[in-house]
Amino acid sequence: MCGIVGYVGQRPVQEILLAGLEKLEYRGYDSAGVSVLAADGAIGSVRAVGNLSKLREAVLRSSNGAAPPEGLAEGSVAVAELPATSGIGHTRWATHGRVTEANAHPHFDTSDRVHVVVNGIVENYLALKARLGDVGADFTSETDAEVIAHLISHHMARGSLVEAVRAAYAELEGHYAFVAMSADEPDTLVGARKECPLIVGRGDGEQFLGSAVPAFLAHTRDVQFIDNEEIVVLRPGGVDFLTPDGTPIERAITRVEWDEATAEKGGYETFMLKEIHEQADAVAETVADRTARRDGVDLAEAELDETLLQDVDRILILAAGTSFHAGLIGRYAIEEWARIPVDMDIASEWRYRNPIVSERELVIGITQSGETADTLAAMRLARERGAKVLACTNVVGSQATRDADGVLYTRAGLEVSVAATKTFVCQVAAMYLLALRLAELRGTLAPARIAELVAEIKHLPSRISELIETLDAPVKAAAERHADSEFYLYLGRHVGRAVALEGALKLKEISYIATDAYAGGEMKHGPIALLDESTPVVCVATDMPILDKMISNIQEVRARGAHVIAIATEGDTRLEPVAEEVIYVPRTDWMLQALLAVIPLQLFAYYVARHRGLNVDQPRNLAKTVTVE
Numbered sequence: 001m002c003g004i005v006g007y008v009g010q011r012p013v014q015e016i017l018l019a020g021l022e023k024l025e026y027r028g029y030d031s032a033g034v035s036v037l038a039a040d041g042a043i044g045s046v047r048a049v050g051n052l053s054k055l056r057e058a059v060l061r062s063s064n065g066a067a068p069p070e071g072l073a074e075g076s077v078a079v080a081e082l083p084a085t086s087g088i089g090h091t092r093w094a095t096h097g098r099v100t101e102a103n104a105h106p107h108f109d110t111s112d113r114v115h116v117v118v119n120g121i122v123e124n125y126l127a128l129k130a131r132l133g134d135v136g137a138d139f140t141s142e143t144d145a146e147v148i149a150h151l152i153s154h155h156m157a158r159g160s161l162v163e164a165v166r167a168a169y170a171e172l173e174g175h176y177a178f179v180a181m182s183a184d185e186p187d188t189l190v191g192a193r194k195e196c197p198l199i200v201g202r203g204d205g206e207q208f209l210g211s212a213v214p215a216f217l218a219h220t221r222d223v224q225f226i227d228n229e230e231i232v233v234l235r236p237g238g239v240d241f242l243t244p245d246g247t248p249i250e251r252a253i254t255r256v257e258w259d260e261a262t263a264e265k266g267g268y269e270t271f272m273l274k275e276i277h278e279q280a281d282a283v284a285e286t287v288a289d290r291t292a293r294r295d296g297v298d299l300a301e302a303e304l305d306e307t308l309l310q311d312v313d314r315i316l317i318l319a320a321g322t323s324f325h326a327g328l329i330g331r332y333a334i335e336e337w338a339r340i341p342v343d344m345d346i347a348s349e350w351r352y353r354n355p356i357v358s359e360r361e362l363v364i365g366i367t368q369s370g371e372t373a374d375t376l377a378a379m380r381l382a383r384e385r386g387a388k389v390l391a392c393t394n395v396v397g398s399q400a401t402r403d404a405d406g407v408l409y410t411r412a413g414l415e416v417s418v419a420a421t422k423t424f425v426c427q428v429a430a431m432y433l434l435a436l437r438l439a440e441l442r443g444t445l446a447p448a449r450i451a452e453l454v455a456e457i458k459h460l461p462s463r464i465s466e467l468i469e470t471l472d473a474p475v476k477a478a479a480e481r482h483a484d485s486e487f488y489l490y491l492g493r494h495v496g497r498a499v500a501l502e503g504a505l506k507l508k509e510i511s512y513i514a515t516d517a518y519a520g521g522e523m524k525h526g527p528i529a530l531l532d533e534s535t536p537v538v539c540v541a542t543d544m545p546i547l548d549k550m551i552s553n554i555q556e557v558r559a560r561g562a563h564v565i566a567i568a569t570e571g572d573t574r575l576e577p578v579a580e581e582v583i584y585v586p587r588t589d590w591m592l593q594a595l596l597a598v599i600p601l602q603l604f605a606y607y608v609a610r611h612r613g614l615n616v617d618q619p620r621n622l623a624k625t626v627t628v629e
Contacts, residue, residue, distance in 0.1 A: 002093050002105075002119040002413075003027045004198065005215040006179045006189050008086040009206025009236050013037075014079065016219070017089035018056050023214035023264075025052065028414025029091035030396050031104035034059060035115040036084035041183040043115060044079035047104035052091070086186060088179050088209075090117035094396045095285060095411055096125075096301075097142030107146040109153035110138040113183045114161075116152065118145035119211055120176030120196040121288035128171065144289065148172070152180050162233050162242075165190040169231065169244050175284050175461070179209055189234040193226045195461075196281060200224040200232060200239055202253055207234040213256060214263040221258075224251045272417035272510070272616045276602055277468055282422040283595075284461035285411040286429045291458050295451045297437040304406025308388050310441045312362045315340055316387070318347040318378045319366040322420040322505060323392075323427060327366050328498035329594050330431025336591060337445055337453075338438035348374035357387040364390045364434075368415070368423040370398020379403050392430055394423050408434060417617045419509045421602050424502060425464070428595045432457055456589045460596070463586040467599055471583060475600050478565060478581050479607035482536040489527060490517035490601075491557070492540035493550045495594045499540045499567075503601030510616045511609040520553035533561040538601065542585065542593040543569040554578045565604075567597045 003024030007016045017034045032055045033047030048054040059079050090105035097103040106115045122128070125144035128151060133139065137150040148168060155164035161182045175195035181188070191198050191209050201208030201216035201223055208216035209232075213223060224239065226232050230249065233240040241249040258267060268274035290298050315334060317327035324346060331342040345353075347365070351374065357363065363382040367375040370393035379389050380403055391404035394412050401407045410426035436453055439445040445453075482488075488507060492500030497519045504517035518527050520539075531537070537557045541550045554564055555578050566579035575582045585596040609616045 003091040004117050004119055004211040005089045006209035008189050008234050010085055013084045013087040014059055017087050020215040021089045021091055022052055024091055028093050030094050030099045032091045033104045033106055034089040035106040036079055036082055036087035037181055037186045038082045038084045039186055041186050043183050044082045046079045047101050049101055088117045093413055096144045099396050103141045103143050107149045109149045114149050114153040116149045116178050116180045118148055118178040121174045122172055123174035123288055123292045148178055161185045161188055161190050165192055174288055187235055191232045193230055198226045205236050207239055212266055217263050221256050222253050223256055224253055270617050272419055275415055275417055275422045279422045279425050280461040280464040282412040282426050283429050286426045287457055290433050291454050296440045297433050299437050302406040302408045304390055309438055313360040315342045315362045317344050317364045318350055320347050320374055322424050323366040325498050325502040326424055326427035329428050329495055332495045333432055333435035333591055337435045338442055339444045347378040351378040351381050357382055357385045359386040361387045363387045366392045367400050368394050370395040370400035418619055418622050425595055456592055467585055471600050475603040476607045479604045480611050483608045483611035485536050488515040489537045491520045493520040493546050494544055496540035499594050499597045502598050506602055506605035510605055510619050520550050523553055531560040531562040535562040537562045537564050539564055539566045540597055541566045541568050541575055542597050543572050544590045
């Protein structure tokens with residue numbers, strides 16, 4: 001996820017910004033930049049592709065008149081020379097537009113008077129860009145974020161920076177956090193938040209902004225948290241909080257006592273818990289601009305010839321581990337909505353089968369890191385044998401992006417914990433989008449049905465937020481009741497089977513408990529022999545066309561004395577008579593329910609492992625990226 005840092009005060013700002021960005025490196029990024037502002041209104045800006053050492057070298061370059069080294073950004077000399085005491089910085093994780101210097105932040109208006117850094121997505125940027133272009137705005141990037149700089153500049157013709165930000169905020173759609181500065185008001189930074197995080201750090205005669213506390217923890221531990229849909233104004237002498245209509249808000253100062261390691265975790269006890277809580281934002285990043293067209297899905301950025309999607313006879317999904325489970329959900333969605341036959345295989349098995357592929361086949365390789373050795377080898381083999389290959393990955397510039405004909409990015413941001421959480425739900429969301437686009441191209445769903453599903457997908461982030469907020473305590477209690485069990489069975493049917501597989505994998509990975517997962521109908525073909533009064537059985541029983549069959553399987557489990565923990569859809573009381581514990585997830589379309597149903601299973605595994613005193617971020621014998629066979 002992108003990182004923001006801002007400062008206004010009396011000290012030279014360049015090093016404050018660079019050090020703040022370095023503290024946000026754990027969030028992941030592919031380019032970075034800073035803009036600094038002197039008291040006389042002079043602005044200097046520098047951006048660079050790659051890690052922060054490239055940006056630091058550019059900013060600190062001596063002013064000897066020489067051109068910047070190859071690969072470094074223009075403008076470095078100006079930044080080094082400016083006696084600037086306010087500024088903004090940004091680390092970018094590419095969403096709109098390629099990884100280039102022009103697409104890196106900060107962005108600026110046509111007159112180079114307004115500079116902004118932005119996290120998140122502006123859903124209506126195309127309409128705003130067209131309108132602003134008609135009145136003379138000159139756009140220099142491929143990003144949605146640049147439109148904010150031009151929009152604020154447009155409104156500053158009639159007011160102050162604060163008034164212009166308020167006017168711009170009223171026109172923006174999406175989820176975002178941004179900070180703006182203007183050469184006309186060199187002692188002022190104005191930030192705005194809608195869904196994405198932004199936090200104020202309070203100092204004596206100086207103020208800080210960051211997307212996370214580590215950005216300024218070296219300078220102050222006094223913070224003010226900006227609530228959703230608020231605007232904040234920073235000047236050296238103080239901070240003002242406003243509603244979008246300009247009403248002042250009182251906000252208490254909180255003192256944080258975190259060490260740096262805890263700060264990087266955002267105050268959570270582990271990276272895994274932090275990343276579970278980041279899932280709403282991660283899914284929003286994955287779906288927002290791609291669902292901006294209300295009657296369909298836009299996947300143009302994948303750069304895969306859509307005539308292939310229209311004409312494909314068959315799809316093959318290749319993956320490993322968690323990615324395989326995401327692909328299995330994608331298989332159900334594609335077959336249900338687009339009516340295309342889909343095969344699934346474990347990449348390390350498929351590549352040694354002397355497989356048969358054709359030119360009218362699409363192979364989808366799913367790999368979080370883009371570097372999974374077996375999946376990469378399978379993708380290459382598929383291309384050698386004539387198939388078109390689409391990579392679904394989280395990492396810009398990874399090997400998978402170079403080995404594929406097209407790329408569908410998941411946009412989850414950096415995931416530190418070995419056990420995948422937010423990358424999994426983003427893979428599932430990406431598969432939903434692909435399935436809907438295929439259905440749209442092939443005419444297998446009515447336009448009204450596509451519009452309905454698009455609307456439901458757009459609501460997934462808010463439902464994830466609701467789910468995590470309400471279920472944390474009851475899931476923790478259930479986990480602690482069963483944490484000492486030495487064997488678990490997970491059951492699910494249809495798309496619920498994929499959720500059960502992923503839930504069981506999470507428990508195995510971080511708690512080291514023997515766990516099996518099966519299709520509900522397979523239970524009588526062997527696994528039922530494992531059940532007794534000591535066995536917890538986790539059943540994925542959300543509202544789907546074959547729920548009655550799943551309830552029958554649960555009754556068979558209970559008849560053997562096992563303890564049933566059921567994941568069900570809110571408002572559906574059919575599970576209460578047959579399950580000892582029922583955990584409800586918000587209602588949505590039954591196919592989309594899978595993405596929500598996995599979240600309580602992530603939390604369940606997490607709290608079982610923590611109860612047993614285990615390191616959930618670095619489980620034994622596992623690595624985040626499997627780069628060898």
